[in-house]
Amino acid sequence: MWKNHGFTLLELILAIVLMGILAISGLPHFFNIAHDAKEKTRESTVLAIRQGIEHYHVGDLIDQGTGVGRFPAALDDAPDGVTACDPCFTEVIEGGLVSPLWYKGSDTVYIYNDNENPAITYTYDPTTGTFE
Numbered sequence: 553m554w555k556n557h558g559f560t561l562l563e564l565i566l567a568i569v570l571m572g573i574l575a576i577s578g579l580p581h582f583f584n585i586a587h588d589a590k591e592k593t594r595e596s597t598v599l600a601i602r603q604g605i606e607h608y609h610v611g612d613l614i615d616q617g618t619g620v621g622r623f624p625a626a627l628d629d630a631p632d633g634v635t636a637c638d639p640c641f642t643e644v645i646e647g648g649l650v651s652p653l654w655y656k657g658s659d660t661v662y663i664y665n666d667n668e669n670p671a672i673t674y675t676y677d678p679t680t681g682t683f684e
Contacts, residue, residue, distance in 0.1 A: 590668075594666075597651075597654070598674065601644055601645065604645050605624065605681045605683060608624050609621045609623050623678050626643060627641050627644055627662075627676055627683075628643055628656070629642065631656075632656060633656070633658075636652045637650060637655065638650050661674070662675075662676070
């Protein structure tokens with residue numbers, strides 16, 4: 553008399569095919585995670601720059617004691633047109649930012665380019681302290 557111990561070949565093939573279908577259906581979500589991570593990193597960097605500008609401004613208010621604080625004249629002293637920040641934003645981020653994704657276009661223009669999406673240009677206004 554035969555006793556069944558295990559699975560038939562057909563059952564194993566069906567299980568493998570189902571696992572493959574499930575894996576393939578999850579791949580688009582996995583690739584979006586990488587894109588979302590880059591986006592969040594860029595947003596975090598911009599937020600850190602804006603907070604650094606505000607920190608500089610508040611520090612100047614305290615130092616001057618006049619109720620009128622200045623914003624930094626420049627965000628760093630890196631030369632214009634550098635191929636990548638090495639480092640950039642040294643006036644507002646301690647140690648600066650070293651990243652191949654950020655470029656300095658001029659004294660007040662910075663470009664973020666991850667080579668997958670259109671480049672994003674940010675302009676710093678030293679009179680108002682905005683970084684948009």
